Each structure stands twice: as structure tokens, then as C-alpha cells.
Amino acid sequence: MIERKFKRLVISASTPIAKTGNGPAVGGKVNNLLLLGNGTENGKDDSKRYLMKGIRGWINHAMIAVAKEQGVEVCHTSSKTETQSGVNLLPTGLHARGKCLETEECIQHKLMGSISKPSKLKFEPVIIISTASKGKIEDNNTQKMHIATERRNSLVHKTKIAIQDFGERYFSGKFTIKIEFLEELTKEELAFLLKGILYAPEIGLGAAVNNGSGKVNIHSVALQEVTRSRGFNKQGKVVEEEKIRNLWKEMEEGMKAWPKANT
Numbered sequence: 001m002i003e004r005k006f007k008r009l010v011i012s013a014s015t016p017i018a019k020t021g022n023g024p025a026v027g028g029k030v031n032n033l034l035l036l037g038n039g040t041e042n043g044k045d046d047s048k049r050y051l052m053k054g055i056r057g058w059i060n061h062a063m064i065a066v067a068k069e070q071g072v073e074v075c076h077t078s079s080k081t082e083t084q085s086g087v088n089l090l091p092t093g094l095h096a097r098g099k100c101l102e103t104e105e106c107i108q109h110k111l112m113g114s115i116s117k118p119s120k121l122k123f124e125p126v127i128i129i130s131t132a133s134k135g136k137i138e139d140n141n142t143q144k145m146h147i148a149t150e151r152r153n154s155l156v157h158k159t160k161i162a163i164q165d166f167g168e169r170y171f172s173g174k175f176t177i178k179i180e181f182l183e184e185l186t187k188e189e190l191a192f193l194l195k196g197i198l199y200a201p202e203i204g205l206g207a208a209v210n211n212g213s214g215k216v217n218i219h220s221v222a223l224q225e226v227t228r229s230r231g232f233n234k235q236g237k238v239v240e241e242e243k244i245r246n247l248w249k250e251m252e253e254g255m256k257a258w259p260k261a262n263t
């Protein structure tokens with residue numbers, strides 16, 4: 001049997017409606033659902049599975065916003081400081097991603113890393129399947145949500161000739177986000193991450209956020225210590241087990257540790 005002990009945050013969230021943009025091939029549009037393919041190999045469940053993209057970036061943006069409100073300088077999402085034509089890309093209060101490693105590493109870089117240093121956080125993939133799907137979901141990592149596709153047409157003026165024919169997908173319902181800690185977080189780092197998560201509903205996820213499509217609510221957050229073990233039973237079948245302990249006290253104390261003056 002093998003065993004690994006780690007900490008993670010389990011976030012219970014929901015969206016009344018999130019829009020994903022116009023299909024994967026349409027240039028430049030944000031698309032938050034990546035089609036992974038159809039169901040299980042036994043053919044009982046042929047529903048499409050989607051990967052919900054953009055969760056990491058969403059929380060990263062929220063952390064940047066929290067830092068900005070506190071007047072703390074952190075990394076920008078990009079390591080570029082200007083466009084090819086020399087236009088400054090860097091908003092005030094931010095430095096180019098990873099630049100702080102040369103002087104004093106900022107709190108956001110300590111958590112999220114950059115090309116120069118790996119992140120301390122691993123975001124588990126959020127894989128969703130339509131609630132309309134029949135049959136049993138065979139894996140523990142797939143979550144059921146409402147998924148709808150709206151067919152849309154753009155026609156040549158005064159004709160019925162289609163310029164473009166595409167589907168816009170929407171999803172809604174409850175989902176769970178899991179963030180695994182690859183290293184122990186300091187109290188300050190935990191506080192900064194928790195505050196970023198609490199801020200995230202202010203930002204919204206995916207396309208058409210400005211039209212209100214992309215509102216995400218956060219319902220609960222749990223800091224857990226997980227002991228995951230994997231071994232064989234007598235028939236050689238792999239048996240995986242997770243022992244979970246909720247660390248409420250550590251989470252409560254963690255909230256006070258950043259920013260420093262805030263008690």
C-alpha cells in the first residue's frame with residue numbers, strides 16, 4: 001500500500017448561468033468548456049464530458065484584486081511589460097510575472113509561481129457532465145451540471161445563406177473545486193488564498209461576464225488534511241481510500257494572518 005498526506009481546500013460553488021463563448025474553433029473568444037469526449041467504455045453512458053477551464057485564472061485574478069485593494073504589489077498575469085509596438089501593458093501596482101524573484105518574492109508568486117518557479121497549488125480538473133445524462137458515472141471526478149447549447153446562425157444580409165452556424169453553450173448548477181497544496185503554506189499564504197477565493201464572485205467566470213453570464217457563488221470552503229492510500233485487494237483490484245480531517249481552527253487563524261495589520 002502507498003500513502004500520501006497533504007492539505008487541500010474544498011470549495012463548494014454554484015453558478016446560475018455561465019456562458020462559454022462560441023465553440024472551440026472561433027478565434028479569440030473565451031471558451032470555458034472543453035469537450036473531452038463521450039462517456040465510459042462500456043457504452044452505458046454516452047454523455048459528453050466537459051472540462052471547466054479558467055478556474056485557476058479566475059482565482060488568480062481575484063487574488064490580484066485583493067492585493068490591489070490592500071495596496072500590496074503582486075505579479076501581473078503576464079511576464080510581458082509592453083506590446084511589440086512599445087505600448088505599456090503593466091497596470092500600476094503590479095510587476096511583470098516573476099520579476100519579484102530578483103528582489104523580494106511577492107505573496108502571489110509564492111503561491112502561484114511562474115515559469116521560473118513552480119506553483120504550490122494544484123487545481124484539480126473540474127469535469128462536468130449534463131444532468132440529463134442517463135446511467136451511472138463511473139469515476140469520482142465527474143460532476144453533474146445543467147448544460148445547454150443554443151444554436152445560432154449569422155446570415156448574409158437579406159438572404160438565408162449562413163455565414164456562420166455555431167452553438168453557444170451555457171452551464172449552471174453546483175460544482176466543487178479542489179485545490180491541493182503541493183507544499184505546506186505559510187499562514188500568510190493561506191490567508192491570501194482564502195481572501196482571493198472570497199473575492200472571486202466579484203469577478204465572474206468566462207465569457208459575457210459583463211452581461212451577467214458568469215456569476216459564480218461560493219457557498220463553503222473547507223481546509224482539509226487528507227491521507228490518501230492506494231493498495232490491492234486479493235483479486236489485484238486497486239482500492240483507493242481517503243481519510244479526511246477538517247482543519248477549521250487552522251483556517252480561522254489563517255484568515256487573520258494577511259494583511260498583517262488586519263486582526
Ligand SMILES: [Zn+2]
Nearest residue numbers: 075100106109
Ligand atoms: Zn510577484
